Amino acid sequence: MLIFATMYTLVTIHLGVVLASLYMHRYMIHRQYNVNPYVESIMKFGYWFLFETVSKEFIVQHRKHHEFSDSTVDPHSPRFGYWSLLKCCLIPGFFRSYKIELSEFDYNRYGGSIKPSFIDRYPRLGVSLFLALTVSIFGWYGIIIWLVHLFAVNFLTIATITVFGHAHGYKNVNLNDYTTNLMPIGILCVGEELHNNHHYDSKRCNFALKQNEFDLGFQYLRVLNKLNLIQFK
Numbered sequence: 566m567l568i569f570a571t572m573y574t575l576v577t578i579h580l581g582v583v584l585a586s587l588y589m590h591r592y593m594i595h596r597q598y599n600v601n602p603y604v605e606s607i608m609k610f611g612y613w614f615l616f617e618t619v620s621k622e623f624i625v626q627h628r629k630h631h632e633f634s635d636s637t638v639d640p641h642s643p644r645f646g647y648w649s650l651l652k653c654c655l656i657p658g659f660f661r662s663y664k665i666e667l668s669e670f671d672y673n674r675y676g677g678s679i680k681p682s683f684i685d686r687y688p689r690l691g692v693s694l695f696l697a698l699t700v701s702i703f704g705w706y707g708i709i710i711w712l713v714h715l716f717a718v719n720f721l722t723i724a725t726i727t728v729f730g731h732a733h734g735y736k737n738v739n740l741n742d743y744t745t746n747l748m749p750i751g752i753l754c755v756g757e758e759l760h761n762n763h764h765y766d767s768k769r770c771n772f773a774l775k776q777n778e779f780d781l782g783f784q785y786l787r788v789l790n791k792l793n794l795i796q797f798k
């Protein structure tokens with residue numbers, strides 16, 4: 566049972582990170598590829614079930630972050646409070662709504678064409694259903710698995726993208742910001758480790774720039790592309 570519980574936790578964490586990176590970050594925010602509508606619905610459902618955040622707020626603040634990275638109007642730069650931002654990124658959206666100051670102007674400029682979806686209307690329902698499923702399989706231990714899942718997914722995505730990727734590691738490209746690549750091999754965070762490369766060209770699907778770098782998320786996208794489920798732009 567312990568082995569099954571461990572496998573279940575690792576698989577759901579990985580799937581949550583994959584959906585946050587491939588669906589929310591690369592597709593919804595940066596529109597790096599086109600996707601078959603059925604696949605898009607499956608990705609959206611999976612993201613809602615395993616991750617959870619108010620998607621429109623997240624899209625608007627991240628697009629603004631790219632335009633004003635590490636400047637005083639960046640909605641989330643660790644340069645203006647590393648520990649307070651890290652603390653906020655580690656708390657899953659289930660316990661705290663993702664509140665970063667955004668104006669009406671920001672919503673129109675960065676998210677005008679995005680229609681709110683069921684994720685925005687019922688942001689906590691998906692992970693609540695995931696909790697119910699996990700408890701039905703593992704009993705009350707399911708609550709521990711669910712908590713580990715939520716914190717790990719937040720750690721490997723939001724904390725990596727917004728905190729570690731602007732503070733630790735190396736640079737390939739000198740940009741007008743503090744972005745870094747945490748490590749050349751992007752497996753745990755499915756390529757989000759290569760944040761300096763991503764800021765260099767946010768439309769590029771492959772976050773790896775150099776020969777020794779590897780972006781696992783891009784390899785998954787290549788498989789979906791081969792199956793004709795997505796098309797690179």
Ligand SMILES: [Zn+2]
Nearest residue numbers: 590627763767
């Ligand atoms: Zn981005």
Ligand SMILES: [Zn+2]
Nearest residue numbers: 726727730760
């Ligand atoms: Zn960034």
